[in-house]
Amino acid sequence: GAVVSQHPSRVICKSGTSVKIECRSLDFQATTMFWYRQFPKQSLMLMATSNEGSKATYEQGVEKDKFLINHASLTLSTLTVTSAHPEDSSFYICSATTTGLLTDTQYFGPGTRLTVL
């Protein structure tokens, strides 16, 4: 159990366009989902925390108007990178957790590699 999927796994886009990344919990209901960004050889940096039906909480330094997060259901959260630029190229990873799971472990999706040309 506790499988999290992400789509797409890889995306290449032109500078100035917007990209949407989906994160789904496949076999459990995720009350909370997290979005991380990871640059090469660096650790995961939390971008925002989202709860179903409410606005996301962004970490300091993360532009909420640039990284739009929607958590419309207990199994789906989306991250939209608006007006993407080359510096947004990174590995974006989501995770999900629910109080119903033992130890409230965060289970991670497989990640989305974004390349902005």
Place this chain on the structure above:
Amino acid sequence: GQNIDQPTEMTATEGAIVQINCTYQTSGFNGLFWYQQHAGEAPTFLSYNVLDGLEEKGRFSSFLSRSKGYSYLLLKELQMKDSASYLCAVRTSGGYNKLIFGAGTRLAVHP
């Protein structure tokens, strides 16, 4: 502030034992996690400690001392496939159970 330290790189020999240390200073503590991450992949959960002591799970063990702000991950009978990054993460207290990650330790296992 939040600070989690772990060595950047380690090397070890196949069949040996390796210990990866992690020290932390965080505003609030609600458990410590270890994750394994292969290059280009998402992290996979290895272990969780919230009380002091040792948690053993097969070839992997994790230890926590809350008073010292210290944890280690012990890997026994190393295999080549254990070559990966190992991430130490602290769950802070308060709402939403946020995880703060260390920079990760890249472990290279050689024959």
